[in-house]
Amino acid sequence: MDNEVAIIGIGMHPFGRTDALSGQQQGAHAVREALKDAGIEWKDVGVAYGGSQDGGNADALSNQLGLTGLPFVNVANGCATGGSALASVIAAIQSGMAEIGVAVGFDKHPRGAFNPKPKDWGLEDWYGETGLMLTTQFFALKTRRYMFEYGITDDALVRIAQRAFRNGALTPHAWRRRELSYAEIAESMAVNLPLRKFMFCNPAEGGAALVLCSAKHARKYTANPVIVKAAVMRTRHHGSFEVFNPGLAAQQSPAPTVMASRAAFEFAGVGPQDIDVIQLQDTDSGSELIHIAENGFCEHGEQQHLLASGATDIHGRLPVNTDGGCLANGEPVGASGLRQVIEICTQLRGQAGQRQVPGTPRLGYTHVYGAPGVSAVTILQAG
Amino acid sequence: MNLDTSPKLACPDLLRLGGEHPVLLGSRCTDCGEVYFPASEGCTRCCSTAMEAFALGSFGTLWSWTIQGFQPKSPYNGGEAEADFQPYGVGYIEMPSGVKVESRLTIADPAQLKIGMPMVLVLLPYRQVPGEAPVYTYAFAPA
Ligand SMILES: [Zn+2]
Numbered sequence: 426m427d428n429e430v431a432i433i434g435i436g437m438h439p440f441g442r443t444d445a446l447s448g449q450q451q452g453a454h455a456v457r458e459a460l461k462d463a464g465i466e467w468k469d470v471g472v473a474y475g476g477s478q479d480g481g482n483a484d485a486l487s488n489q490l491g492l493t494g495l496p497f498v499n500v501a502n503g504c505a506t507g508g509s510a511l512a513s514v515i516a517a518i519q520s521g522m523a524e525i526g527v528a529v530g531f532d533k534h535p536r537g538a539f540n541p542k543p544k545d546w547g548l549e550d551w552y553g554e555t556g557l558m559l560t561t562q563f564f565a566l567k568t569r570r571y572m573f574e575y576g577i578t579d580d581a582l583v584r585i586a587q588r589a590f591r592n593g594a595l596t597p598h599a600w601r602r603r604e605l606s607y608a609e610i611a612e613s614m615a616v617n618l619p620l621r622k623f624m625f626c627n628p629a630e631g632g633a634a635l636v637l638c639s640a641k642h643a644r645k646y647t648a649n650p651v652i653v654k655a656a657v658m659r660t661r662h663h664g665s666f667e668v669f670n671p672g673l674a675a676q677q678s679p680a681p682t683v684m685a686s687r688a689a690f691e692f693a694g695v696g697p698q699d700i701d702v703i704q705l706q707d708t709d710s711g712s713e714l715i716h717i718a719e720n721g722f723c724e725h726g727e728q729q730h731l732l733a734s735g736a737t738d739i740h741g742r743l744p745v746n747t748d749g750g751c752l753a754n755g756e757p758v759g760a761s762g763l764r765q766v767i768e769i770c771t772q773l774r775g776q777a778g779q780r781q782v783p784g785t786p787r788l789g790y791t792h793v794y795g796a797p798g799v800s801a802v803t804i805l806q807a808g
Numbered sequence: 809m810n811l812d813t814s815p816k817l818a819c820p821d822l823l824r825l826g827g828e829h830p831v832l833l834g835s836r837c838t839d840c841g842e843v844y845f846p847a848s849e850g851c852t853r854c855c856s857t858a859m860e861a862f863a864l865g866s867f868g869t870l871w872s873w874t875i876q877g878f879q880p881k882s883p884y885n886g887g888e889a890e891a892d893f894q895p896y897g898v899g900y901i902e903m904p905s906g907v908k909v910e911s912r913l914t915i916a917d918p919a920q921l922k923i924g925m926p927m928v929l930v931l932l933p934y935r936q937v938p939g940e941a942p943v944y945t946y947a948f949a950p951a
Binding site: 540542543549550551553554555556557558559562565566567569570573614615616617618619620663664670671672673674675676 | 818819822834842843844845846852853871872873874875876877878880881882883884885886895896898899900905906907908909910911912918923934935945
């Protein structure tokens, strides 16, 4: 395609806890890093899309970066905020609206589990009052059912967390950098069985930003452009098993992840077997377990063997979450999807240091999934 | 369940009391037949708004389960001190219509919970604060 868009700059504010900086300051830091990486200045940017869940408006970053008059659109799409911002920048560049665009996500959440209000979700008070409105419960109920249907044991859940923290220990900017033993994970507190303490990620803070331009101009700015072959967002259908549902439909339907993944592969003209390095949403071990198959990287039920054989490790056939994913980096909701894209760019550029996947990876894949049933997938190619 | 006076319910619109067992109430789309819990004003399957009341019954089977291992923050209002919190079971119960209803369970012992086991609807006093009438919610118990 001659209308392709490339990522020419990546920048992050490391995830974790940064008490001295607001979410917006961490977002602005990420943008500055991405501009520096692309070798351009903020005044060169023609359009920006960004958002956060709890960190305030993205267009307020202009107050720190410079009031250049550019169109800056606020995106509010939960876990898909970064993916939606990226897809919007791509469309803007393809339409000729701007030559250079920025996608940015950042966040700063209160400590502890997210604290939802029933009314915000169209639910009655009783659902929260009686103790049913918890995301951790939902992940556990979905994981339990999935393990039952496909004959998967707790071993797979432990191995996913173990690999995440092992990879996090190799990642200089990760939040959780201590490797955890199998027993430490398997014997950690039973938060919502089958899921335990070290199988869940924590809300966090951080920022992530990308600079993009038309692929035909990319080499003016960088020797290592990354081509966006697909950036797709989908929402749930009737019958999808989603968070905060007092009742599930009689017939289950494919998850939004399945629809987003299929569309992305079709759009990019490649298949799961062509992908060299993978980022999957891992708010918890159970979610990653399900997402390995929903994104087409194996059949449902094959995960147990894949995980035990090391196939998803950095040196395996299907390296997953090479930077430790959400489990080791935490989840600043607005920034999380763009962190995934940045990790894939780093791998495709061959700049991932100790966590670099071997060989010369050419194609990478990112996937986010979140409430109330949205998924965003990108397929990225070394340029 | 026999109660001398009518119990204080967190969710009175979801239940019909008075028979041998409480009955869960939902709705049904008159165009495509899809069943909803709780009652829905529209059908997300066929986009119709022609809905009728539908009784889901009192019996089902356990479809999935977990144990709530920590005390939830607000809006949970069980009212116990943190030190007194007891983990509770939560599950989805598949009803005869095929709808799965999310519910508190009366037991929280992993050894006693098995997907597919028969379950029956009961009332559970989930909030018991000294000096106040207990507040009940619906729950499922092994049948
Ligand atoms: Zn209908």
